Amino acid sequence: MNMKKILSTLALSSLVLLSAGCSDLLEEENHSNVMQDFMSTPSGFGMALNSVYANVRSTYSAEEGIHGLMNPGTDELKNNVGGSNRCADLANYDLEKYNANNEYPRKLWNDAYVHINTLNYMIENAGKVDVTTSALTAAQRDQYLGEAYFMRAYNYFHLVEQFGDVTLTTTYNAAPSTSAERHDMVRVYEEVIVPDLLNAVRLCSPSPQLNNLESGRASAAAARHLLSRVYLTLGWVFDKDPANPIYKGNTQTKYYNTAKAKEYYQKAYDMATGLISDAPSLGLKLMDNYADVFDEANDAPSGKNKEELFVARMDWDDDNTFGGRSTLNHYFVNGYDQYLGERNINDGRCYSWINPTGYTYNAFDNRDKDTRYEATFQTVWYATKTQKGGVVNYVIDGKDESFNWDYTVVGDTAMYYPGYYMSAEEIRAKTQHREGNHYLIFTPDAYNGRAIFPTIMKFLDRTRAIPNDNTDRSYIIYRLGETYLLAAEAAFKLGDNINAAKYINVVRERARNKQTTEAGALDIAPGDVTLDFILEERTRELLAEHCRWADLARTGTLIDRVRKYDDGKAYENITEDRHWLRPIPQQMIDRVTTGEPYPQNPNW
Incomplete structure (x- = not known):
């Protein structure tokens, strides 16, 4: 059945949407008989799964979605330093305003448990669904079951990443409940996340490129990638020595066990390298050029991006009936409109919520050889109308410099962000004595952390009808490029720098400028591999792709690297006593009124 039709049907039926529309697991209205009767039918079984996929879209499309939890407040990205926006309190670790009522952790928590409940029913009752008619075959039922296992693991993984110990439930909650308890995070990993992903590997279609699998659905390849990340995370969980001051306040130090750490690092390495080895037979490969990964022409559901492993489809609601489009195309756009005099389709809507730190710009080194800087950051803006202009001032070499600007030619250069130092004399020589526009060079x-910074281009949508439109571009959640870096990190943790360098070099070779350099020009040696280098390589490859906070939390470097590299407000506020974990939503704590109070994370 067509995914968009399924989601439309779900949205039009309030009874069917109980699992997707309920705001809290503990106070769910008891429509259990209607809900269970429907989900146990051949059509309802598939629709229940697709209500969960609708939430994946919401996770990556909503302003209060996962972007605020994963991108700002890290070493890579900071919140706009000049103003407030919805993620400012969270991104800045505001010691008063960022609390257990924050909407970002609350949305993740509530959405996850609502959909875990639906998935629990599917997994418990898959064997009872009628597969004797053409409405649902046994093979389709098994594929859906595999996807349900994947999505339950996916949701629980987000929960333990962000909150640590959480409530573990694998049975369908058919009635309201006012009691709950938190369970050890390792138990959640070992009893649900890992087994569920192994079941997904067994039951799902092997690859998003095979068996005509509809784009956006989970495959065994996606499960293998996620399982590699899960194993790697578990390795780090058992590898945090309480004697190491970098882990001060980190609750994971209680698990310290080097033998267990090595066991999980090996599993992570084997899982990632196995997927890499099998990729050609699965129709998967790295795209030839880094820029191709984010080319709109290759977006799902085109099938052209062979690197995609799992995507959040936005185009299922391309008529915007249910508000399904994404605001992701706005967050990283600079304030170009104050100089061009208007917004335009090509350059995006100027939210300017989030922008890079100095560390991030510096991490993109070797720019003459490595194409990832120019594929990530916009460098040129063109005039869309004439402007009288004025004067711009900023400090160069300790001196306040002034630059005149005006635009007389539409379509000529208006702004240029070279990404490197230029003297005031060099800037004036390029801009003041030319025919056409006297353009601006920043x-x-x-860069001021407010409106003047280079736009991150990965998510721009140049097919919108008007400049302020949200995007219907699908978002890549997991891709093969990261699989190589997971393999490299696992190899490094196993003391195998030869293979760590090998897998990093595959990613760097893809990024190499093929027009100006010879093969191997970006290769590193085994001795170059350190944890800092791996994290820097992840910056170059994965900037703004919703994984950085988790990367730093996994490796136990969050506090240290934010304090060292953030140049916004986060470094002043982040504390090891509180910020290794997100706060349990106050809404959850308040609704547990029977039995023991629901525990909050330390110092929240």
């Missing part, structure tokens, strides 16, 4: 000396 070097890193001008």
